[in-house]
Amino acid sequence: xxGEQDIVDTADVFGLLGxxxxxxxxVALLDGxxxxxxxxxxTGLSESATSHALRLLRxxxxxxxxxxxxxxxxxxxxxxxxxLLDLAVAHTEHTDxxxxxxxxxxxxxxx
Numbered sequence: 001x002x003g004e005q006d007i008v009d010t011a012d013v014f015g016l017l018g019x020x021x022x023x024x025x026x027v028a029l030l031d032g033x034x035x036x037x038x039x040x041x042x043t044g045l046s047e048s049a050t051s052h053a054l055r056l057l058r059x060x061x062x063x064x065x066x067x068x069x070x071x072x073x074x075x076x077x078x079x080x081x082x083x084l085l086d087l088a089v090a091h092t093e094h095t096d097x098x099x100x101x102x103x104x105x106x107x108x109x110x111x
Contacts, residue, residue: 016060017084021045022053026076026085029063033075 002010017023024043028034034042040050054074057063064077076082 012060013062013084016057016062017088019053021049022057025050025053025057025074026062026081027089029074029076030082030085033066033073035071035073039074 017026021043024045025039028039028042036047036050036054039045039054040047043050045053054063054065058065058074061077062081063074066073066075076085
């Protein structure tokens with residue numbers, strides 16, 4: 001079993017990935033490095049919201065930044081993040097999601 005702090009840190013990463021706006025940014029970065037303006041255009045977020053989300057992701061070492069003059073180019077920080085995203089996207093593409101909470105009542109699964 002991982003240590004308590006490792007569990008907390010892992011939960012933080014999943015929390016970051018759990019926000020649809022941040023997830024859109026990360027999925028866009030699967031294809032490679034992009035600047036804030038391109039990420040904003042791709043995701044439909046404002047540049048301000050994009051920058052804010054990227055600062056948070058950078059603080060947690062999920063993305064890294066490269067500066068070129070006044071421009072900042074973001075990329076996924078390591079292969080582990082890419083693997084998590086690839087697996088999550090593949091999972092949702094190959095399964096039918098059941099959302100009982102959207103129907104107003106949770107379904108009970110019999111064992």
